Amino acid sequence: MEKEFETLSDYTDEDYCGAEEEVFSVAIDGPAGAGKSTVAKIIAKKLGIVYVDTGAMYRAMGLKALRLGYDPADPVNVIPMLPGTEVSIAYADGAQHIFLDGEDVSGLIRTEEVSQAASKISAIPEVREKLVELQRKIAEKQSLVMDGRDIGTVVLPGAKYKFYVTASAEVRAQRRYLEYEQKGKLDGRSFGDILAEIIERDDRDMNRPVAPLRPAEGAVIVDTSELGIDEVVAEVLNIMGLVEN
């Protein structure tokens, strides 16, 4: 019978790394809306390796806190929640699905409320500890492209390739605005509202004491403000020494 999901533990070491194949990581960090997940997905597909979206893990944690009626920024409730919380990922048709306590919550984590909750809960060191451990385990066994805020700085400082994908807040807000407009997800928000949300999340993610968002040592900074996605992918592949075909 065909399985609907492939979990990472379904593979043996041999599946991941033939005797001569090197296991390597591509770390992509950057602020919300810079296009890093789009780039990361394309690069992973081109290289035939897994894409891991770590933001989804923080979103799942944020969702759980919201469901329990907790303030995601308040460690008093969040820390005791952690031992009984299981976050995991699996793949269906090549797309990552995120599971919270066994429930596929992939379709529930892309709201603005969950974005802000993820950003708040991610500032709690104990939350980071738990998810960083999971992320490192996933990266141990296979080559992958992992995106987030602290992949090159904390999670995988030894990553073979490190990128910091960024764009001006205005450009990122403009992209989000168009995306929400197309998907009918604006909910009455103006461009100014979206820009304010982006700036609020940047500020929190960049100024928290633990694992703040910043370019890792040795990371190549790719500013996507004036580049289309194809140009960004071409630049990244070029930097990795791989020619687009």
Ligand code: DC
């Ligand atoms: O990448 P994203 O927008 O889905 O991430 C949601 C939030 O999760 C982001 O605002 C900060 C947090 N995050 C983090 O702290 N570290 C990561 N590696 C990934 C995300």
